[in-house]
Amino acid sequence: MTVRNRSLSDLLTWASALAMLAGIYMAFIYAPTERIMGDLQRIFYFHVPSAWVGFFAFSITLVASIACLSTGGRRWDIIALSSVEIGVAFITMAIITGSIWAKVAWNVWWTWDPRLTTSTILWLIYVSYLLLRDLIDDEARRARFSAVYGIVGFVSVPVTFMAIRWWRTIHPIILESEGFNLTGPMLTSLLFCIGAFTLLYFTILVHRVRLEQLADDVEQLKHKVYR
């Protein structure tokens, strides 16, 4: 890693740490208490951005997978894999925080609502991506398989996003064709948290990609030392 790249990644790390702290301030202090749900509604400022990062991460995987298939570049495979890992972590957090909210709002931890069902399928699809990758030893074959899987698996993202619009659901709808179902400081806080989470995504992606590049360097050095 060059000095310039390192200082850029340090800058990104500090910026996202500060943005996340500001996100906590927006969620707990700036945003007013909701009339019906009370303070519990504040889960929403981390739940929605977690789901957004999950969807965004899988979209980056789609783009990287297409680029990997067309160019065969190892870098694209690394980006696709890293983005899936981050996406799975954030979708997991969205599912868990949503389940905690549901316990109070719906009086159950879990129900097979269309959004919850499609989110679970989405999660399983991308966890399988990670598990299946490990079963293939040949690097080029693994990259091709993962790229095709990353493209086909992406179908589950728009289906999950649209599930609350296509089917009857009890899940709240925040974004409608007319715009957000929120106004004032609540909307500002939500949009700020979405921005902060997106920054956090890029920061983790940079570090995760760097990790994979280091693993490649180790393999190359081992080849030189033990040839």
Added chain:
Amino acid sequence: MGNLAYLVSAYAVFWAVTFAFVFRISRRQRALQSEIESLRRTLETNQDRM
């Protein structure tokens, strides 16, 4: 369990998963960097011998 306890649990889960994920990446990066240093030293020693 009061509403505030559910709120705290949700945020605790979020930060626990985030820190675990970041910690895992950082630990693996450090391990790989030290492995690279060690391999470079071995490579230099091998080249000096030749």
